[in-house]
Amino acid sequence: MKNFRGEAxxxxxxxxxxxxxxxxxxxxxxxxxTLKELERFVEALSLLERDAAALIIYSQLPSGxxxxxxxxxxxxxxxxxxxxxxxxxVREFLERIHAVFNAIDGSSLTTIAAVHGVTFGGGFELALxxxxxxADKMARFCFPELRLGLIPGFGGIPRLKRxxxxxxxxxxxxxxxxxNASKAQSVGLVSQMAAEGEALRVARSTAAQVRKFDRRTSAxxxxxxxxxxxxxxxxxxxxxxxxxTQPAVEEGLRKFVENTTVQPYxx
Amino acid sequence: MKNMANRDQTLNEVLALxxxxxxxxxxxxxxxxxxxxxxxxxxxxxxxxxxRLENHFHVELPDYELQGVTDFRTLAERIQARL
Numbered sequence: 001m002k003n004f005r006g007e008a009x010x011x012x013x014x015x016x017x018x019x020x021x022x023x024x025x026x027x028x029x030x031x032x033x034t035l036k037e038l039e040r041f042v043e044a045l046s047l048l049e050r051d052a053a054a055l056i057i058y059s060q061l062p063s064g065x066x067x068x069x070x071x072x073x074x075x076x077x078x079x080x081x082x083x084x085x086x087x088x089x090v091r092e093f094l095e096r097i098h099a100v101f102n103a104i105d106g107s108s109l110t111t112i113a114a115v116h117g118v119t120f121g122g123g124f125e126l127a128l129x130x131x132x133x134x135a136d137k138m139a140r141f142c143f144p145e146l147r148l149g150l151i152p153g154f155g156g157i158p159r160l161k162r163x164x165x166x167x168x169x170x171x172x173x174x175x176x177x178x179x180n181a182s183k184a185q186s187v188g189l190v191s192q193m194a195a196e197g198e199a200l201r202v203a204r205s206t207a208a209q210v211r212k213f214d215r216r217t218s219a220x221x222x223x224x225x226x227x228x229x230x231x232x233x234x235x236x237x238x239x240x241x242x243x244x245t246q247p248a249v250e251e252g253l254r255k256f257v258e259n260t261t262v263q264p265y266x267x
Numbered sequence: 268m269k270n271m272a273n274r275d276q277t278l279n280e281v282l283a284l285x286x287x288x289x290x291x292x293x294x295x296x297x298x299x300x301x302x303x304x305x306x307x308x309x310x311x312x313x314x315x316x317x318x319r320l321e322n323h324f325h326v327e328l329p330d331y332e333l334q335g336v337t338d339f340r341t342l343a344e345r346i347q348a349r350l
Contacts (some may be wrong), residue, residue, distance in 0.1 A: 027311065063311055118311060138318050142330075177329040180318050 002051075008034040011041055018048050018055045018109070019092055027063040030122045030154075034166040034255045042103040052132065052206035053215055055104075055111045057130060058200050064117020065139070066126060068179070075253040087241050093235045094153050097122075101155050105129040105228050108219035110210040114203035116141045116196075121176070125154035128163070131222065132192030133233075135181035135190040135200040142178035148256065149248035153240040158232035164188055271276070277350070278343035284323055285316065298340040320346060325348070 004012045006025035020026040020041060059065045078086040104111060104126075113127035114195050116136035127133050145152050151173070160169045168187045172179070184190040194202040210218065243249060277296055284295040285294055289306040296305060303309075308316065314330065320342075321328055326349040 067311075120313060137322060138315065140314055140318055175329065175331065177331055178314065179327070180321050180323070183327055 001040075001046065004037075004040065004044070006037040006040070009037045009041065011044075013048060013052055016051065016053045017204070017210050018052045020057045022066060023060040023107065025061060027067035027118060028059055028061055028123060028193050029067055029070035030097070030126070031073040032093075034070075035093070035100065038100045039096065040099050041193075045103060045107060047252040049108055049197070050135075051105055051209040053213075053218070054107055055107065056108045056114055056200070056203045056207055057104075057126065057131075058072060058114040058203065059116065061167070062117070064123070065115040065119040066123025067118050068121025068123050068144070070110045071148075071253055072257050073255045078094050083245060087244055090153075091200050091237065091241050096236065096238060097154050098233060099108075101126065101129045102233070105155075105159070105226070107267050108215070108222070110207070110222070112203045112206055113195075116199050119141075120144060121152060121156075125159065126157040127153055128156060132191045132206065133184075133189060134192045134194060134199050134203045135184060135195055136194050137181050138180045139181040139184070139190075139199070141172075141181075141189065141263070142176070143172050144178075146176045148175065148252035149238065149246055150243050150252075151239055153236065154263045155233050155236065158229040158236055160189075161232070162227070162229050170252035177184055185199065273350070274343065274347050276303045278340060280319065280323065281339055281343045281346065284319055288316070288319055295337065298343075299338050301337045302339055302342065310339055324350060326350060 004011050004017050009020060009022055011018055013223060024034055028034070036250070078089060080083060080232040084187045094157060112132045113130040114134050115127055119127055120142045121140055121144055143152050143156060151157065157173060159167065160172070164187055181193055183188055185193055191201055193207070282296045282298070284292060285291070285302060285306060286296055289308065291306055302316070303313065315331060317328060317333065322348055326346060328345060328349060332345050333342070336345065
């Protein structure tokens with residue numbers, strides 16, 4: 001399927017470049033609808049790869065790339081479940097999202113996340129599956145999961161560790177603070193900065209450059225320099241599920257979901 | 268004296284930037300205003316304001332330092348402490 005228009009995501013193949021757009025209001029929260037459509041994308045990916053050299057993932061929403069996992073859905077779905085069923089449900093969701101993210105991470109295409117605004121939690125983790133992150137100067141990155149008594153669960157820490165120094169990873173994870181695009185570029189997370197509203201244009205220009213190279217060579221180079229940290233990804237799911245049974249998590253999720261103030265995304 | 272002048276300068280720049288980007292007349296903004304209310308912004312827009320301020324002043328301002336901060340004056344003081 002070369003083109004798809006879904007509720008949460010869409011994709012199209014344009015001149016050898018797949019553009020995957022996120023557009024689920026209010027801020028591209030990743031829940032069951034997005035996951036289902038991402039699974040459709042991954043199914044289509046092997047066929048798309050025949051005609052494409054690059055993949056660009058971007059958001060069509062002004063709020064940003066993605067605010068992360070859909071915590072409201074997670075809270076509401078797990079409220080009616082017994083503890084063992086909750087963990088089973090969460091594990092199943094994580095297994096599915098890991099399968100999708102691993103497929104994007106390991107794609108033979110050169111992959112680019114063009115990000116702006118909030119790139120938080122699961123959204124940050126989606127960006128980290130890509131080979132390059134091109135950031136609008138208004139982009140902001142954060143792993144806020146510790147605020148909820150959790151660790152990132154969509155593969156974020158193993159991928160961040162793969163790409164950056166451990167001190168930066170600890171800073172982001174253990175403080176839960178957000179950093180802007182300049183800081184992200186200075187630590188090596190962002191490969192290129194774009195002016196406000198220009199990340200997609202810069203990503204398209206980069207994709208056009210990537211298309212000039214022999215696909216097999218690019219894919220071989222990528223396999224060589226970007227191994228998927230499988231063992232750590234498995235361990236992450238285990239730690240996440242262990243933590244998920246803690247009372248602090250339910251309390252953290254409840255506080256987030258029931259927060260009626262204007263500040264739920266601030267620490 | 269110099270510190271006070273710098274503080275005033277920082278505060279004025281914060282107010283000017285907020286006015287420009289959230290399209291609220293500068294003369295309606297005061298140092299002790301609650302910026303959430305006065306600018307009519309939510310937490311995502313507050314993060315946008317934070318990013319604009321960091322970019323403008325070339326500082327890094329961890330968002331946990333903004334916990335409980337709602338007025339322009341305190342916001343400017345937090346920035347001043349990083350300059």
